[in-house]
Amino acid sequence: MWISKTEYLTFNTKKEKELVRITDMVDDFVRRCGLYDGLVLVSAMHITAGVIVNDWESGLHQDIMEWLEDVAPVRSDYRHHRTGETNADAHLKNLTVGYQVVIPVTKGELDFGPWQQIFYAEFDGRRPKKVLMKALGTGSEA
Amino acid sequence: MWISKTEYLTFNTKKEKELVRITDMVDDFVRRCGLYDGLVLVSAMHITAGVIVNDWESGLHQDIMEWLEDVAPVRSDYRHHRTGETNADAHLKNLTVGYQVVIPVTKGELDFGPWQQIFYAEFDGRRPKKVLMKALGTGSEA
Amino acid sequence: MWISKTEYLTFNTKKEKELVRITDMVDDFVRRCGLYDGLVLVSAMHITAGVIVNDWESGLHQDIMEWLEDVAPVRSDYRHHRTGETNADAHLKNLTVGYQVVIPVTKGELDFGPWQQIFYAEFDGRRPKKVLMKALGTGSEA
Numbered sequence: 001m002w003i004s005k006t007e008y009l010t011f012n013t014k015k016e017k018e019l020v021r022i023t024d025m026v027d028d029f030v031r032r033c034g035l036y037d038g039l040v041l042v043s044a045m046h047i048t049a050g051v052i053v054n055d056w057e058s059g060l061h062q063d064i065m066e067w068l069e070d071v072a073p074v075r076s077d078y079r080h081h082r083t084g085e086t087n088a089d090a091h092l093k094n095l096t097v098g099y100q101v102v103i104p105v106t107k108g109e110l111d112f113g114p115w116q117q118i119f120y121a122e123f124d125g126r127r128p129k130k131v132l133m134k135a136l137g138t139g140s141e142a
Numbered sequence: 143m144w145i146s147k148t149e150y151l152t153f154n155t156k157k158e159k160e161l162v163r164i165t166d167m168v169d170d171f172v173r174r175c176g177l178y179d180g181l182v183l184v185s186a187m188h189i190t191a192g193v194i195v196n197d198w199e200s201g202l203h204q205d206i207m208e209w210l211e212d213v214a215p216v217r218s219d220y221r222h223h224r225t226g227e228t229n230a231d232a233h234l235k236n237l238t239v240g241y242q243v244v245i246p247v248t249k250g251e252l253d254f255g256p257w258q259q260i261f262y263a264e265f266d267g268r269r270p271k272k273v274l275m276k277a278l279g280t281g282s283e284a
Numbered sequence: 285m286w287i288s289k290t291e292y293l294t295f296n297t298k299k300e301k302e303l304v305r306i307t308d309m310v311d312d313f314v315r316r317c318g319l320y321d322g323l324v325l326v327s328a329m330h331i332t333a334g335v336i337v338n339d340w341e342s343g344l345h346q347d348i349m350e351w352l353e354d355v356a357p358v359r360s361d362y363r364h365h366r367t368g369e370t371n372a373d374a375h376l377k378n379l380t381v382g383y384q385v386v387i388p389v390t391k392g393e394l395d396f397g398p399w400q401q402i403f404y405a406e407f408d409g410r411r412p413k414k415v416l417m418k419a420l421g422t423g424s425e426a
Contacts, residue, residue: 002144002286004179004279006248037288039325039420041181041244045255047196053383054331054375059363063372064379071213071355079201088205091196095206095239097379099195102244102325102386104418106290111416113329132253134246136181136279137288137420144286146321146421148390183323183386187397189338213355221343233344234351237336237381244386274395276388278323278421 013125038137048090090123155267180279185242190232232265297409322421332374374407
């Protein structure tokens with residue numbers, strides 16, 4: 001039995017820029033929808049946020065955010081800001097790390113290496129923003 | 143009924159570097175192939191172009207192209223140029239923003255947030271270049 | 285007939301940082317599992333390595349590795365190193381180029397442009413590390 005199922009997560013971070021661990025939310029979704037073997041797309045529905053897979057280590061998370069500030073800095077003079085926006089840097093950070101990952105699922109489990117964890121990467125937060133999860137593959141009852 | 147269908151787009155931009163909005167082309171493809179629920183891979187078939195999802199705002203587009211010039215600049219001294227090529231920067235820009243996206247489709251529609259638009263990102267244009275679209279999921283008649 | 289099949293590759297590079305061409309390994313997997321039309325996820329199972337699609341040209345490969353050293357440099361003062369690790373730069377390089385690609389397969393062949401090749405990008409090697417391949421789509425006997 002092949003299945004295709006979708007759910008949405010909503011985040012409203014307290015900080016403007018923040019990494020939120022969502023591995024367990026994706027894992028819960030996989031169990032709820034009964035995916036046994038296939039893929040789960042985890043994709044931000046906003047263009048000022050990202051989704052990454054990396055290490056669950058707070059020092060590294062600070063390194064990542066500081067590095068992104070070097071690569072795609074906050075600046076006042078982006079042309080995008082002539083529209084009244086102030087978040088062009090968040091768009092560039094989104095382009096740097098990407099806004100989606102495809103998670104493999106095997107025998108009903110996230111098929112991950114020992115250190116892989118999924119994070120929602122907020123670059124322009126303090127308001128509700130959504131992430132889509134879509135599972136595609138064979139169901140547990142297949 | 144599960145379907146798997148493929149089409150190709152061809153771009154021949156007037157400028158060497160250019161962002162081309164392709165949301166409607168992907169949407170048309172989804173309707174033509176009858177995908178009701180699933181995923182569409184949108185993937186450049188060249189290694190000097192990208193595919194991104196971001197905002198449809200001309201100021202931001204200039205910001206993105208100038209930022210990419212900072213991150214992955216045109217330079218004469220890339221080793222790749224010893225082969226006669228002059229476009230190593232375009233390869234690096236492709237690696238920075240990525241060359242493919244996976245678009246979720248739900249109830250026959252692109253399942254997008256309010257600001258998400260798909261763009262073909264040409265970094266070495268003025269010649270015909272292709273983008274593949276492949277739909278995988280349940281068809282409308284399922 | 286729809287199929288979903290998974291295999292793993294293991295790499296143990298001699299150099300700490302290295303690009304390894306894996307196009308043929310992915311192609312072999314597609315033939316072995318009998319995928320006729322669909323997608324193959326090729327995804328590193330480590331957070332200090334990447335998977336990219338680009339040109340098979342040694343000069344460009346040197347350019348890519350030097351460019352990554354500019355964008356995400358080796359440094360001693362990353363916070364991550366307080367844990368005893370020394371590879372924070374490898375995490376940042378992984379975030380820059382991405383750790384997975386989705387390869388389209390049409391009529392049993394990798395549906396690639398003329399210059400597209402798949403590479404495993406090792407940023408912290410000299411130990412065994414794995415890459416997952418998962419095929420999803422219609423089988424050859426469909």
